[in-house]
Amino acid sequence: VEDEPHLLYSRVFLPAYARGELAREKVMLRGLKDYERQNIDLFVSERVLKIDFSRREAATTSGKIFSYKKFLIASGGRVEPWKFEKEFADRILRLQTLEDAERIRSLAWAGKIKKVAVVGGGFIALEFLTIFKKYGVELTLILRADYFWKGQVDDQGGEFLKELFSRNAIAQLSRDELYELRRVGSQIQVLTKNGNKIECDYIAVGLGLKRNNELVEGQLETGRGIKVNEFLEAKGQERVWAAGDVVEYFDKFSGRARMVGNWTHGFMTGHIAGENMAGGRKSFA
Numbered sequence: 112v113e114d115e116p117h118l119l120y121s122r123v124f125l126p127a128y129a130r131g132e133l134a135r136e137k138v139m140l141r142g143l144k145d146y147e148r149q150n151i152d153l154f155v156s157e158r159v160l161k162i163d164f165s166r167r168e169a170a171t172t173s174g175k176i177f178s179y180k181k182f183l184i185a186s187g188g189r190v191e192p193w194k195f196e197k198e199f200a201d202r203i204l205r206l207q208t209l210e211d212a213e214r215i216r217s218l219a220w221a222g223k224i225k226k227v228a229v230v231g232g233g234f235i236a237l238e239f240l241t242i243f244k245k246y247g248v249e250l251t252l253i254l255r256a257d258y259f260w261k262g263q264v265d266d267q268g269g270e271f272l273k274e275l276f277s278r279n280a281i282a283q284l285s286r287d288e289l290y291e292l293r294r295v296g297s298q299i300q301v302l303t304k305n306g307n308k309i310e311c312d313y314i315a316v317g318l319g320l321k322r323n324n325e326l327v328e329g330q331l332e333t334g335r336g337i338k339v340n341e342f343l344e345a346k347g348q349e350r351v352w353a354a355g356d357v358v359e360y361f362d363k364f365s366g367r368a369r370m371v372g373n374w375t376h377g378f379m380t381g382h383i384a385g386e387n388m389a390g391g392r393k394s395f396a
Contacts, residue, residue, distance in 0.1 A: 112169070112177065114158040117209055118142065123374045125212040126238040130245045131220070138209065164330055164348045181388045184327065184337060184345065185355040185381060188320030188372060195292050195314075202292075202299050204315040206235055206242075218313070219246045226311040227251075228301050230289055232259050234373075235317030240281060243315070251282040251309050253289060253301075289314075320372050322357050334359050336370050341394040343384040352388055354380035363396065 119141040127133045146153045154175070161170045162182075169177045190207050204227075205211045218224050225248060229239045232254035243250055252259070258269030259276070276283055284307055291302040292314075301309040322336045332338040332346035336359035343358065345351040355377040362369040383395050 112154045112157050112159060112171065114156065115208065116156045118146075118153070118155070120209055121374070122207070125206060125209065126242055128209075129206070129212040129215045129219075129242050131216060138212075159326060162326060162330070164351065167350075180350065182351045183381075183384055183388060184351065184353045184357060185377075185384075186323035186326070187356045187377075188322045190316075191318045191321050193316055193318060195289070196316075199292050199299065199314070202313050204239070204313050206238055206315070206317065215242060219243075219248075224248055224312050226298075227313050227315055228253060228289075228309050228311045229315045229317070230254075231317030231319075232256050232261065233263075233317060233319065235319075236315075237317075239315040239317060240276070240279075244279060244281075249311075250280070251284065251301075251311070252276060253284045253287055253303065255286065255288050257285055320356060322370070324357055334368065338368075341396070342387050342392065343380060343395055344387070352384040354384040360395065 118139060120139045124133055124138045128135065128138050143153075157175065158172045159169050160172050162168075163170070167179050167182070169179065169182070171177070190205055193203070196203055204215055206215070224243070224246065227239070227243050227248050228251045229236050229243075230253050236252070236254070237259075240250060240252065258266070259272045261269060264272070273283060284303060284305070287303045287305045287307065289301055290304045293300040293302070295310060298310045298312060299314065301311060301314065324333050324337050327333065327337060327345075331348055331351065336357050337353040338346045338359050339353050340346065343352050343354055343360075345353045356370070356372045358380055359368055359370050361367075380395060383393050386393050
């Protein structure tokens with residue numbers, strides 16, 4: 112049961128697709144025949160509205176009821192909501208879905224993107240920079256931290272990235288954040304807390320994910336995500352597993368609870384959860 116209208120596609124390939132380096136069919140990972148061969152009933156554009164764990168049923172927005180013996184929650188996450196998004200949706204770019212990548216690609220090919228402000232200091236912001244450099248776009252990077260990827264790289268790594276961006280003509284505003292947006296003619300004027308003013312065509316936003324665990328709050332044990340044991344069994348209900356970005360697990364190496372949001376982690380946890388649902392007893396570390 113999938114709330115997107117597409118069959119499985121690679122989010123990892125979306126930046127290359129947005130840059131025009133891949134055809135759309137290369138982004139798609141599965142066709143209908145792949146599901147048919149495995150006897151999988153597929154429901155796209157179908158969103159689960161309620162899960163009744165006592166009756167072992169899941170109800171969808173279209174009125175369908177799915178009963179189950181075992182249940183896997185791989186609901187992932189969605190982009191963090193941004194306070195400017197409602198008023199300036201026509202000028203804000205995201206990069207999570209196939210539609211997001213297609214929008215960037217079509218705007219760039221039409222020559223409608225000349226100047227972009229990129230907000231964020233992580234993977235998605237970095238992908239935005241590589242996409243727009245490919246199209247020769249004038250770029251300004253706005254980040255709250257002292258340097259890009261703070262917390263993932265040390266000060267020396269941060270200085271290296273800062274120098275790398277400078278060599279590629281990317282203007283950087285660190286220790287700063289977007290304060291106000293205004294429409295000025297055909298452009299958007301960005302005002303920052305430090306008093307900087309930037310005029311651009313679009314704002315590309317990479318501010319992380321919000322996990323989709325609201326559906327099970329109060330029924331399963333949740334924190335930032337759905338808490339699982341080493342076998343990826345959800346805490347609070349029997350015969351329920353979770354995998355992917357939505358999983359919060361105890362990491363024995365760091366000694367703390369962790370959440371990981373990337374493609375490799377999604378595939379690995381999905382594979383292990385599936386194996387355990389089929390009768391295995393494989394632990395995730």
